[in-house]
Amino acid sequence: MSLDQNNIIGKPEITAPSVSGNKYDRGWAVVFSGPPLRTGASRLSAQAALSVGAGLVTIMGAKEALQEQSAHVSAIMLAERSDDLHAIDSRVTSLAIGPAYGIGERCRADVLVLAGQGRLMVIDADAITAFAKSPATLFTALHDQIVLTPHDGEFARLFPDISLSDRLHAVTAAAQRSGAVILLKGPQSVIAAPDGRIAINTHSSPWLATAGSGDVLTGIICGIMAQGVGGFRAACCAAWLHGDIAVRFGAGLTADLMVKQIPMTLADLGPAEQG
Numbered sequence: 001m002s003l004d005q006n007n008i009i010g011k012p013e014i015t016a017p018s019v020s021g022n023k024y025d026r027g028w029a030v031v032f033s034g035p036p037l038r039t040g041a042s043r044l045s046a047q048a049a050l051s052v053g054a055g056l057v058t059i060m061g062a063k064e065a066l067q068e069q070s071a072h073v074s075a076i077m078l079a080e081r082s083d084d085l086h087a088i089d090s091r092v093t094s095l096a097i098g099p100a101y102g103i104g105e106r107c108r109a110d111v112l113v114l115a116g117q118g119r120l121m122v123i124d125a126d127a128i129t130a131f132a133k134s135p136a137t138l139f140t141a142l143h144d145q146i147v148l149t150p151h152d153g154e155f156a157r158l159f160p161d162i163s164l165s166d167r168l169h170a171v172t173a174a175a176q177r178s179g180a181v182i183l184l185k186g187p188q189s190v191i192a193a194p195d196g197r198i199a200i201n202t203h204s205s206p207w208l209a210t211a212g213s214g215d216v217l218t219g220i221i222c223g224i225m226a227q228g229v230g231g232f233r234a235a236c237c238a239a240w241l242h243g244d245i246a247v248r249f250g251a252g253l254t255a256d257l258m259v260k261q262i263p264m265t266l267a268d269l270g271p272a273e274q275g
C-alpha cells in the first residue's frame, strides 16, 4: 500500500504464501457470531476474512447460532464459545466482533475481555453501538492495533461532541481519544491512527452502499490482520480492496457477491512477492 502526497491510498501489494509454509503461517481469524436469525452478518465477515487470505477462520458463538451457521459454511470452522473468552487458542492472530452481535451487557463484557488480550482486532456495528452510553469504558480497553469501523451514525454514538463537518479532523481526534485506529466509513472512507497517521480511500463506488457491505469490510480487515498486518495498514488496504470490488462490479453488487469477487480483486494485485 502506498499513500500519495494527499494521503490517498494506492493499490496494495499482496504477499504470496511461502512454498514451504502451512495454513497457520497465514494466520487464524476468529469472528463472533450473532444469535439465531442474526447470523448472516458475521458469516459475511468470516467468508471475507477467509477469501482475503487468512489461513484459518473460525466463527465462534452459541450452539444454537452455530447450528444455523453450519447450514451455510464449509471451509469456515465453527467453535462454541465458552463463558471464558480468555481461553481462545493462543494461535489465533485476529478477532472481529460486532456485526449483528446484539448490543446488551454481554456484548460490552465480551468486547472488553477481547480487547484486553492485545490481539489484532476489529470492532464494528453493534460492538460500537453497545458503548453509546459509556464510550470512555470502551476507550480504556483499546490499543493501537484495534480498528473501529463506524459509519456516521455509529461515530456520533461514540464521539457525540466531535463534529463530522471536517471528516479528517474528526477521525484524527477520535483516534487520539480512543487510542485505536478509526476507519470512518463513507463515500471516501477516512482512516486515522492514534500516532497521527491518516489516509483517505477514494477508490470506491456508490454501489458499495448495500446491506452487509460493512460486514464484508470488517472481514477483509480481520483477514488481512490475521496474516500479520498491523491495524492502520490493514484498514487502509481493506478499504481499497473493498472499494475495488465495487469499482469493478458496478450495478447489482450485493454483500454476498462482494465476497465472491475478492479473489478477482486480489489476482490483479500481482506480481506477488514470495513471503
Ligand SMILES: NC(=O)C1=CN([C@@H]2O[C@H](COP(=O)(O)OP(=O)(O)OC[C@H]3O[C@@H](n4cnc5c(N)ncnc54)[C@H](O)[C@@H]3O)[C@@H](O)[C@H]2O)[C@@H](O)CC1
Residues within 6 Å of the ligand: 038, 039, 040, 041, 042, 098, 099, 100, 101, 102, 125, 126, 129, 151, 152, 153, 154, 211, 212, 213, 214, 215
Ligand atoms: N445480513 C445481515 O445480517 C445484516 C446485518 N446488519 C446488522 O444490522 C445491525 C444494524 O446496523 P445498521 O448499520 O443498519 O444500523 P444502526 O444500528 O447502526 O443504526 C442505523 C441508524 O444510524 C443512523 N445513521 C447515520 N448515519 C448512517 C450511515 N452512514 N449509515 C447507516 N446508518 C446511519 C440512521 O439514523 C440509521 O437509522 C448491525 O448489527 C449490523 O451488523 C447490517 O450490516 C445489514 C446486513
Ligand SMILES: Nc1ncnc2c1ncn2[C@@H]1O[C@H](COP(=O)(O)OP(=O)(O)O)[C@@H](O)[C@H]1O
Residues within 6 Å of the ligand: 151, 185, 186, 187, 188, 189, 204, 205, 206, 207, 208, 209, 210, 211, 212, 213, 214, 215, 216, 217, 242
Ligand atoms: N456513497 C457511497 N459511496 C461509496 N461507498 C459507500 C457509500 N456509502 C457507503 N459506502 C460504503 O458502504 C459500506 C457501508 O457499510 P455499513 O454502513 O456498515 O453497512 P452495513 O451495516 O449494511 O454493512 C462502507 O464500507 C461505506 O464506506
